[in-house]
Amino acid sequence: xxxxxxxxxxxxxxxxxxxxxxxxxxxxxxITVHMGTCGIAAGAREVMDALLEEMAQAExxxxxxxxxxxMGMCSSExxxxxxxxxxxxVLYKHMDKNKMRQVFKRHxxxxxVQTDFALARMK
Amino acid sequence: MSTYRAEIxxxxxxxxRESGSHNLKEALEKELLRKGLNNExxxxxxxxxxxxxxxxxxxxxxxxxxxxxxxxxxxPKLVEEHLVxxxxxxxxxLKPAAPPESVPAMEDIPFYxxxxxxxxxxxxxxDPESLEEYIxxxxxxGASKALLNMTSExxxxxxxxxxxxxxxxxxxxxxxxxxxxxxxxGDVKYxxxxxxxxxxxxxxxxxxxxxxxxxxxxxxxxxAKAIGAHQGYIYCRAEYPLAVKRLNxxxxxxxxxGLLGRDILGSGFDFDVExxxxxxxxxxxEETALMQSIEGKRGMPRPRPPFPAQQGLWKxxxxxxNVETYANVPQIIQNGGAWxxxxxxxxxxxxxxxxxxxxxxxxxxxxxxxxxxxxxIIFDIGGxxxxxxxxxxxxxxGPSGGCVPERYLDTPVDYExxxxxxxIMGSGGMIVMNDQTCMVDMARFFMDFIQDESCGKCxxxxxxxxxxxxxxxxxxxxxxxxxxxxxxxxxxxxIRNSALCGLGQTGPNxxxxxxxxxxxxxxxxxxEKRCPARxxxxxxxxxxxxxxxxxxxICSRSCPxxxxxxxxxxxxxxxxxxxxxxLSCITNCPADAIL
Numbered sequence: 001x002x003x004x005x006x007x008x009x010x011x012x013x014x015x016x017x018x019x020x021x022x023x024x025x026x027x028x029x030x031i032t033v034h035m036g037t038c039g040i041a042a043g044a045r046e047v048m049d050a051l052l053e054e055m056a057q058a059e060x061x062x063x064x065x066x067x068x069x070x071m072g073m074c075s076s077e078x079x080x081x082x083x084x085x086x087x088x089x090v091l092y093k094h095m096d097k098n099k100m101r102q103v104f105k106r107h108x109x110x111x112x113v114q115t116d117f118a119l120a121r122m123k
Numbered sequence: 124m125s126t127y128r129a130e131i132x133x134x135x136x137x138x139x140r141e142s143g144s145h146n147l148k149e150a151l152e153k154e155l156l157r158k159g160l161n162n163e164x165x166x167x168x169x170x171x172x173x174x175x176x177x178x179x180x181x182x183x184x185x186x187x188x189x190x191x192x193x194x195x196x197x198x199p200k201l202v203e204e205h206l207v208x209x210x211x212x213x214x215x216x217l218k219p220a221a222p223p224e225s226v227p228a229m230e231d232i233p234f235y236x237x238x239x240x241x242x243x244x245x246x247x248x249x250d251p252e253s254l255e256e257y258i259x260x261x262x263x264x265g266a267s268k269a270l271l272n273m274t275s276e277x278x279x280x281x282x283x284x285x286x287x288x289x290x291x292x293x294x295x296x297x298x299x300x301x302x303x304x305x306x307x308x309g310d311v312k313y314x315x316x317x318x319x320x321x322x323x324x325x326x327x328x329x330x331x332x333x334x335x336x337x338x339x340x341x342x343x344x345x346x347a348k349a350i351g352a353h354q355g356y357i358y359c360r361a362e363y364p365l366a367v368k369r370l371n372x373x374x375x376x377x378x379x380x381g382l383l384g385r386d387i388l389g390s391g392f393d394f395d396v397e398x399x400x401x402x403x404x405x406x407x408x409e410e411t412a413l414m415q416s417i418e419g420k421r422g423m424p425r426p427r428p429p430f431p432a433q434q435g436l437w438k439x440x441x442x443x444x445n446v447e448t449y450a451n452v453p454q455i456i457q458n459g460g461a462w463x464x465x466x467x468x469x470x471x472x473x474x475x476x477x478x479x480x481x482x483x484x485x486x487x488x489x490x491x492x493x494x495x496x497x498x499x500i501i502f503d504i505g506g507x508x509x510x511x512x513x514x515x516x517x518x519x520x521g522p523s524g525g526c527v528p529e530r531y532l533d534t535p536v537d538y539e540x541x542x543x544x545x546x547i548m549g550s551g552g553m554i555v556m557n558d559q560t561c562m563v564d565m566a567r568f569f570m571d572f573i574q575d576e577s578c579g580k581c582x583x584x585x586x587x588x589x590x591x592x593x594x595x596x597x598x599x600x601x602x603x604x605x606x607x608x609x610x611x612x613x614x615x616x617x618i619r620n621s622a623l624c625g626l627g628q629t630g631p632n633x634x635x636x637x638x639x640x641x642x643x644x645x646x647x648x649x650x651e652k653r654c655p656a657r658x659x660x661x662x663x664x665x666x667x668x669x670x671x672x673x674x675x676x677i678c679s680r681s682c683p684x685x686x687x688x689x690x691x692x693x694x695x696x697x698x699x700x701x702x703x704x705x706l707s708c709i710t711n712c713p714a715d716a717i718l
Contacts, residue, residue: 001254003381005389006267009258016259020249034247036333037365038326053137066256069334071247073234075486081247090226098138098176105173113223117176120229 022085029063029108032081036070042077043096050097051080054104063108076119082107083122093119127165129206130184136171139178143195147179150195154202164206177217189217233503234485239466239492241474242450246334246488251369254376257337263382265453269345270390273456275305278349282452284460286472291317291408291445292520292549293625294471294538297452300442303432304350307440312352314343314394315417315436315443318359318366319401319408322521323572325552327476328446330488332359332366335450336373340396342449344387345456347394350442355396358413360403370398405522405576409624410435410443412578423578424624445550447476467493471537475551479505482512482557491536498532501555510713512557515656516640520549522569522576523629525636526562545636547629559710561658562641563648567595569633577627584627587618591634599659603649612638657717660704664718669694671716678708678717 004012022028033039033048048067055065071079076093080100083089090113092103099117106112133139133148148166155161172180177191181201188211190201197215205211229235240246249256257263269278283298304312316339320328332339343355359367374396377383385393399417406412407422414436416422435441451473455463464472471493477500480486484506491500497517501507508514516526525546527534534540538548556565574588591614594607615631622628638645647653654662667678672694679689686701687708697708697717709717 001376001380003379003386005381006271009263009267009388012255013258013261013264016255020256020259032247036330037363038330040365066250067252068247068249069245069251070330070488072238072243072489073485073487075484079247088223090223091229096176098142098178101136101138101171101175102173102177105171105175110173112220113226115221115223115226116218118223118226120232120235121223121226122229 022083024085027062027064028085029060030081030083031063031065031104031108032068032083033065034069034071034077034079034081035067038070038074039077039079044078046097047078047080047095047100050100051104054101058104058109073119079119081122084108084111087111089122090118091120091122092117127163129164130167131164132167132169132182132184134170134172134178134180134182135168136175136178138175139171139180142178144179146195147181147193147198150198151181151202154198155206158202158207160202160206174217180217183211186211190215191217234487234489234506237495237499237504238490239474240490241454241466242331242338242447242476243334243488243490244454245338246330249335251334251336252372254337254373254380254382257335261457262337262453263341263388265456266341266344266382267388269348269456270388270392273348275349275351278345278456279305281456281460282349285455285463286460286467287448287451287455287463288471288538289445290447290451290475290550292523292547294548297444297448300432300444301346301349303430304352304440304442307433309440311354311437311439312350313436313439313441314347314350314352314355315413315441316343316355316357316446316449317408317410317413317443318357318363318446319413320360320363320446320550321403321405321408321576322523322550322552323569324478324480324518324554325521325550326478327488327551329363329366330478331446331450331476332363333369336366336369337377338450338453339370339446340373340377340383342444342452343396344383344394345452346442346444346449348392350440352442353393353395355394356399356417356436357396358399358401358407358417361400362403367398367400374398404578405572406578406624406626409626411624413443414441423580424626426623447551468535468537468540470539471548475536475548477551477553479553479555481518481553481555482508482514482560483555484509493537494535496533496535497527500536500553501532505555508555508557512559515556515558515560516562518546518554518556518565518633519552520547520632521552522573523547523625523632524549524552525632526556526565526640528640545639547632559656559658561599561654561656562637562644563595563654564599564656564658566634566637567592567599570595570630573626573630577630581621581623581627583618583621584623584630587614587622588627588630590614591618591631595634598645598648599654599661601648601652601659601661603645605649607649608638608642608645657709658706660706663704663706663709665697665699665702665704665708666718667695667697668716668718671714673714673716675713677711677713681707681711683707
């Protein structure tokens, strides 16, 4: 990245805001695996691996996977957040690789919230 | 060609295969053959149904019945009932999921709704390894304002207006600290970040660094401009590898983007940051010891004055702030000090991050506005005490802090109120204890920690904490003597007044605060040779009170050495020869029947 000036920073902020928001025709679904030390210790790495495997099979360029820090409730780790354009986000708790596969196949691909593993709905 | 009246498909998805679908298929084929149904019913494999956590899964057509979590031993029953008698086995059906509305909204969950996120505003939202995502959430807005539109005095004034106080524990005014360093003469100054988090049970800094490293860097850039520093160090313990990795990545990204290094954002201001890894000594969190350690010397405190603002790292004026303090700064500059000062109480502004842990349902990291009560944090956000046990005390501030009993739970969280009840705000460790915690043993644990971590430079801390530990060990082992409490108090007083650094001076606090609120427990140990919480193994009889025993057998199952004899409808009996005094029976007994 070239060195930013103050104007570049403003432009980058606008373009980064657009790039990280969910938008028709680009990223419509974002899946966040919360990977702080607490999450990783509870098995988030395995969850991420299972998710990436499913992603590779699904061939859906409109789905973006990111890793992020702890959501705060360490006792409910591993946590995964699913956000879909125009819908409420869902925070999942106590995930493992099979729950991740199920959430990917039933919620992300088919739109059925897997309430058994859900911790909260998010605006 | 034969026609089949039914078809059973076994899910062959990866998850179901891992959970044993292949064995299930074999068992099914065998059972059908045994019953002579193999010409009527066909067994096939199907693609994944997507219920991967409920596998192995099995589908019976033509009805389309889905069975979940099947084991081989379920097969004969399933074949007999469903395929022979035509009565599906409801017990094994795939459970339909509850409707989405049954999931609570985040704003209806007290754990989230009672929090207020400033320091943690990006937690779990952004990818901490992406500078763009931080910038998209108004990252480096505060820094650009400070660098291009504000003078050093204006920045300091804004931080003073905000009322921000050091989040490392001591609570000194951040603005004042910066002012002292700014006014100290000299061309070379340093801005340091203390990420040497060492209190038992504390993980605030680690979480901030892992979730939002750029916020800390941005805070440091602003501090550097305020005091005129061009070099900074983040002193982070090597036990936090992920935090170190993400910090280094963030520094590299910021340098490439010109947000660190020479002529930041074209402002003409230079500032560079390096991570310095500490080897985990608790005393290196003390500011003068931390600087010695960065200088490559053995980490030991030195007397103050001179204060770091006059003579710090390499005898140059230095500002040292905690991770959380720095993470507050960008938003104070962006939104103004008055905005920040509008949150909190008269003397403590803004929010505080706590690491909530111990005997509480929701263990985790919480950020709350100053002025919230301890009761709200523990019972609303924390969700109360697990297993219907009773709250006993909450320990604040780690080895330098104290405990707060039930009757002071409505104390508002601010520096002065917490100090008034005998604890300290500290860096944010909050350990909740239930009625199974022995307060003497808790004090012994912290004294053991302090004694272990004492650097040994000054006699009161090196020798005094060792003597205190010996007395506490004696008491918990049932060898306490009547004068022990007086000696503990005398030693505490002496160490408090004569130790060289904060670690030593505050070291006796866990003993003093437990003596203040739980003196009866000390007396029970010393005079009655009894541990009321039954945690001191030497004072526990390991006998079952047959009147209280509910005959449930949980103790017997939890005993690792098979020392508890138990038969249905009979009270348990502990065989003392086999007992290893591990206390697991006491921990698990729901009726508190073990004496």
